[in-house]
Amino acid sequence: MQKGMATTLETPRGRGLAGMRLPESPTRAAGQLFFRALFTLQGLGAFALITLAVMLRKSGTAGKVIRPAIIAEIYRAGVRLLPMFLFVALGLGLVVIGQSVSWLTRVGAIEYLGSIMVLVVVRELGPLIAALLVLARVGTAHVVELGTARALGEVEALEALGIDPMHYIVVPRVVGMSVSVFALTIYLIAGALLSGWLWAFVQDVALTPGDYFRQLAGALGVIDFTLLAFKTLAFGFVIAVVTCYQGLAQPLRIEEVSGATVRAVAQSVAGCIGIDALVIILYLAA
Amino acid sequence: MSDVLSSTVPVITMTGVGISSLRDDQRVVVDGVHWEIRPGDFWLVAGLQGSGKTDLLMTLAGLMPPVSGEYRLFGEAMPIYDEVRSDARIRLGLVFEGGQLLNHLSVEENISLPLRYHRNLSHEEAQPEVFRLLQMLDLHEFAASPPSALGRNWQKRAGLARALALKPEILLLDNPIVGLDLRHTRWWMATLSALSHGHPWLGGRGVTLVVTAADPRLWGGMARQFAVLKDRRFAVLNSWGEVEAQGEELVREAIEEPSPEGGKN
Numbered sequence: 001m002q003k004g005m006a007t008t009l010e011t012p013r014g015r016g017l018a019g020m021r022l023p024e025s026p027t028r029a030a031g032q033l034f035f036r037a038l039f040t041l042q043g044l045g046a047f048a049l050i051t052l053a054v055m056l057r058k059s060g061t062a063g064k065v066i067r068p069a070i071i072a073e074i075y076r077a078g079v080r081l082l083p084m085f086l087f088v089a090l091g092l093g094l095v096v097i098g099q100s101v102s103w104l105t106r107v108g109a110i111e112y113l114g115s116i117m118v119l120v121v122v123r124e125l126g127p128l129i130a131a132l133l134v135l136a137r138v139g140t141a142h143v144v145e146l147g148t149a150r151a152l153g154e155v156e157a158l159e160a161l162g163i164d165p166m167h168y169i170v171v172p173r174v175v176g177m178s179v180s181v182f183a184l185t186i187y188l189i190a191g192a193l194l195s196g197w198l199w200a201f202v203q204d205v206a207l208t209p210g211d212y213f214r215q216l217a218g219a220l221g222v223i224d225f226t227l228l229a230f231k232t233l234a235f236g237f238v239i240a241v242v243t244c245y246q247g248l249a250q251p252l253r254i255e256e257v258s259g260a261t262v263r264a265v266a267q268s269v270a271g272c273i274g275i276d277a278l279v280i281i282l283y284l285a286a
Numbered sequence: 287m288s289d290v291l292s293s294t295v296p297v298i299t300m301t302g303v304g305i306s307s308l309r310d311d312q313r314v315v316v317d318g319v320h321w322e323i324r325p326g327d328f329w330l331v332a333g334l335q336g337s338g339k340t341d342l343l344m345t346l347a348g349l350m351p352p353v354s355g356e357y358r359l360f361g362e363a364m365p366i367y368d369e370v371r372s373d374a375r376i377r378l379g380l381v382f383e384g385g386q387l388l389n390h391l392s393v394e395e396n397i398s399l400p401l402r403y404h405r406n407l408s409h410e411e412a413q414p415e416v417f418r419l420l421q422m423l424d425l426h427e428f429a430a431s432p433p434s435a436l437g438r439n440w441q442k443r444a445g446l447a448r449a450l451a452l453k454p455e456i457l458l459l460d461n462p463i464v465g466l467d468l469r470h471t472r473w474w475m476a477t478l479s480a481l482s483h484g485h486p487w488l489g490g491r492g493v494t495l496v497v498t499a500a501d502p503r504l505w506g507g508m509a510r511q512f513a514v515l516k517d518r519r520f521a522v523l524n525s526w527g528e529v530e531a532q533g534e535e536l537v538r539e540a541i542e543e544p545s546p547e548g549g550k551n
Contacts, residue, residue, distance in 0.1 A: 061406075062402070062403045062404070062406050063406060064402060064406050064407060064408045064411075065399070065402050065403050065406070145390070148389075149388070149389070149390075152386070152389070153382065153384070153386045154386060154387075154388050154389065156308075156344070156349055156382075156386065157382060157386035157387070157388065158388070159348075159349050160347050160349060160379075160380040160382075160449075161376070161399065161400040161403070161448070161449075161452075162375050162376040162400070162403075162404065162452075163399070163400065163403050168403070251309070
């Protein structure tokens, strides 16, 4: 990262606020927390905007280097996680169906099984679980890798070669992770819906596959597909931006990398939940 | 010789430049640098550890903005971050003290990266030139190795190969022979001499060199211009004779004390 850019993105975290003495009052503590969050948000916002600007401005630059890097990232954050996602999908179907079937049978509303699956799996749990798993498996590794690279001077080495670290390091991760979270969510949802029917079948629910998928199709609307695509791409973007920001934007020492990883996880989760809340508002408004 | 090397127009000009520390940009480590580097020069910048040699090179390479004064590289005001002037920036190569290779790439991929990025080449398209560089610098047996598998001697050499990939006109080298064994030190001395006088890799043209070192004595017979960094000051000493005649404390220290780069000459 260019020195000037890094300086712009640095927040007072760790230098001023975090290093302060214990607050004298709860109000003061709340104030410190608020301003720390505000500075972090400002830094992340600037980093995200710079990333988008670089993606647009350099879309035609060094394609033979950046495209393979994006493909490698999709493989790493997407394809390699597929077996784990199929296992989780099996479990997710069991959890939702297992809980729902007995209650729906009791109240005689088994025809709503498909609607519940759409509500719980497609709209909520599917995208969120996919994002959290990608964060845990790949996002944390990003922070460690990039933080270590920054601490070892590899970012300066890229700059010395005239290579923009935002372009070479951040853009492939952002694109790769957004695409991966989107694709893995689709697989997770498809797997969970399929396993849902299997578990219902195991529990002797009188529901033919045709009826089940008719229920699903009836409960799904265009808005579900639109918001699902928006939400999953946004989750991937947020996780990639936060993890790259924590690893790259601030000069780190090796011993600070673990702290940056913890911050990245907390901020990514908060970001995803924020987007989720926004999407719920959009659902309600639609 | 290229146009730039046959001209006497300075390729680097520093006027009253103040330089901050790479680790702490609030701390000025060198102040008031007035310096002109002309094409074909071979500068040695001597200074004890912590005197700001690396920070000076980072500023020269455009990685840090000067805190005061004006720095021009090929006539362009530095630092030149914007796209349109990146062509001027890559006419300058930087060799880090530890090589600073990218650990997620192999040695070969490290060397090919600048070529591939700036010329938009695939791995296969960059191969012939990279292979030539690997052969020339005796690095071919480490081509597929990760940098962490190489000893310090070879990591530094791979760092030089990467900096040479784009055939720079100016080469900055941070403590190139610190920590090397005698065989590698001799190799570096011979290679830098060849680079300065005209190297086949550069089509026979010489490259302008700026080398930093704690011990100036090893470079007495090689470098043609000398400068000393001490107590936040930057003093230009134009010849080795001038260095030896100097009463500067730094020079006395360097000549009289055991060398940190492998003992007295």
